[in-house]
Amino acid sequence: MTQDPQNRPLSPHLTIYRPQLNSVLSIMHRITGIVLFFGLLLLIFWFFSMSVGQASFDLFSGLINSLIGRLILLGSLCALWYHFFSGVRHLFWDVGIGFGLEWVQRSSYAVLLATISLIILTLLIGVFTG
Amino acid sequence: MMFGSVKGLRGQSHKGVESTNHWISQRFTSILLVPLSILFVVNFVRVFDKPFIEVLKTFQHPVNNLVALLFILISLWHYRQGIEVVIEDYVHDLRIRNLTLRLIGIMCWFLVIVVIFSFVSIYRMEI
């Protein structure tokens, strides 16, 4: 190993690393942040089509209310609430709250639980006011 | 200055004071997005499948209009801050990195113009 300074193993050894809840949640924050941009684009198109007039709005509204459109919206909603709670946890870490393995573990479960609850709550609001 | 910026290098991670500023403004947009995303999503799920007139009326209301506008603009700003860090982590070729960051910057400014235009015309539209 020391013989070849160009080719030393890097840490963490991702290929043999057992995935753990915390590392998975951490990379998910990044992935949801990247994915959310596409949801944001959709939203921007929606408002743009509205500003052009009824004909273009109806066309675009039909697209996002199709089955595929709704699945994309649902995916964006899940990504948003996950990123939201994971982001709030980041903000607590930034002011020094919530460190220590035990608290990190607990807050991981809290983030997941809060995400699922808010997804369900949002869908309920959509159903009962729709 | 010890951490003097590298000439022509886009991105923040090579500059001392600027990277602190970048970090602080990233927290700033994150905190703003907490209330804005709740308010916006509650509005959105209630109207996204409604007919044109109803959706238009909702977003012609000044409060709803402003909440949606701010949510989108601050999300764009926050996205640009975030994606910059991501690109600095993965794109090591400085020429490609600078180019990517510049293109993303142009795209975001273009979207800002589209969004402001849309919200102003929605607000002023006669039914």
Ligand code: HEM
């Ligand atoms: C809904 C409210 C939101 C909150 C509270 C929030 C919070 C955060 C925080 C605290 C970070 C920094 C994480 C770190 O220190 O590594 C972050 C990163 C990021 N956010 Fe958000 N965010 C929100 C919405 C969004 C939206 C709508 C988008 C996309 C359009 C987005 C895209 C990103 C990206 C790309 C990153 C960089 C990820 C990384 O460095 O790994 N966020 N967010």
